[in-house]
Amino acid sequence: MRRSTKITAILAVAAMVSASGSFASATVSYSDFGDLENGKKIFTAGKGDVPACTSCHGNEGLGDDAMGTPRLAGQGVAFLIKQLEDFATDKRQDTTMFIMNNNAKGLSPQDRKDVAAYAASLSGPTAGSDMAAVKELGSVPMGVRYLGKNLAQFGSDERGIPACHSCHGYNGRGAFPVYPRLANQKYVYLVNQLKKWRDGSRANDPLSQMQNVAKKLTDDDIYNVAAFLTSADQTTIGNYRIPDQK
Numbered sequence: 001m002r003r004s005t006k007i008t009a010i011l012a013v014a015a016m017v018s019a020s021g022s023f024a025s026a027t028v029s030y031s032d033f034g035d036l037e038n039g040k041k042i043f044t045a046g047k048g049d050v051p052a053c054t055s056c057h058g059n060e061g062l063g064d065d066a067m068g069t070p071r072l073a074g075q076g077v078a079f080l081i082k083q084l085e086d087f088a089t090d091k092r093q094d095t096t097m098f099i100m101n102n103n104a105k106g107l108s109p110q111d112r113k114d115v116a117a118y119a120a121s122l123s124g125p126t127a128g129s130d131m132a133a134v135k136e137l138g139s140v141p142m143g144v145r146y147l148g149k150n151l152a153q154f155g156s157d158e159r160g161i162p163a164c165h166s167c168h169g170y171n172g173r174g175a176f177p178v179y180p181r182l183a184n185q186k187y188v189y190l191v192n193q194l195k196k197w198r199d200g201s202r203a204n205d206p207l208s209q210m211q212n213v214a215k216k217l218t219d220d221d222i223y224n225v226a227a228f229l230t231s232a233d234q235t236t237i238g239n240y241r242i243p244d245q246k
């Protein structure tokens with residue numbers, strides 16, 4: 001019940017935002033979600049005991065494979081706000097650096113919205129990890145990109161795995177507000193999260209949607225699909241426009 005209430009709440013917010021946006025302009029702007037000035041301050045300088053987000057997520061919010069931190073730049077705003085709320089209420093545990101729960105708790109709900117809006121507003125290259133550098137780290141096996149592309153686009157009928165596209169959009173470019181962008185996300189982060197969904201140590205997904213998918217994935221599936229997604233093109237053949245969505 002709680003989960004479905006939450007989804008309804010997210011969708012209601014999305015509806016409100018797009019309704020209000022349609023009066024002013026056709027597109028929603030990041031400042032509709034939070035105060036970008038305050039968000040930038042927190043992102044670059046921290047607040048109270050909460051360190052600057054840049055110290056782990058990078059100056060441009062692109063994430064860091066050596067630390068296992070995700071890219072935040074260009075991620076859906078409502079999705080980032082939800083993650084910060086989930087960390088603040090312990091619905092999601094940071095079992096990578098054991099830090100995000102404290103970070104989120106150290107910020108007010110409004111601060112969380114502001115910093116999420118700022119982080120999401122950052123644009124970045126349409127490429128995730130430098131795979132040669134990840135290989136150097138030696139901590140995570142390398143996947144095979146074309147096998148991962150197949151899984152992302154078609155899933156597997158025999159094994160009951162849905163295409164990642166069916167929820168996350170074309171090449172994982174995101175279907176906001178509920179489904180996060182996976183395209184150009186950091187490789188190590190993608191691998192870590194898929195394993196966490198699979199073993200249930202991350203369980204903040206509505207209706208266990210992601211856990212149900214991840215349970216069917218082998219280690220190789222995880223490496224392969226992450227290898228594809230980190231470098232996945234967000235545009236379709238013949239149409240180089242990435243749909244405007246937040």
Ligand code: HEC
Nearest residue numbers: 051052053056068069070080083094095096097099100115
């Ligand atoms: C000391 C390092 C560190 C700092 C500082 C830090 N983070 Fe994180 N953050 C992480 C790690 C590690 C993860 C991945 C946790 C996991 O594996 O589940 C993460 C995950 C996240 C996520 C989840 C993203 C997703 O795609 O689900 C968000 C949102 C986030 N951080 C926002 C922030 C913000 C905003 C700040 C600054 C207020 C911040 N972080 C500061 C280490 C850090």
Ligand code: HEC
Nearest residue numbers: 162163164167178180190193194204205206209210213225
């Ligand atoms: C039935 C819908 C559905 C399908 C199919 C699906 N996902 Fe997801 N996925 C979700 C939802 C919902 C979330 C966000 C959960 C949350 O709110 O934290 C998510 C989150 C994720 C995340 C975490 C992203 C982040 O930034 O923290 C990864 C990684 C991921 N999915 C990978 C995949 C891959 C790879 C596939 C295909 C093998 C896939 N998903 C298929 C619904 C789906």
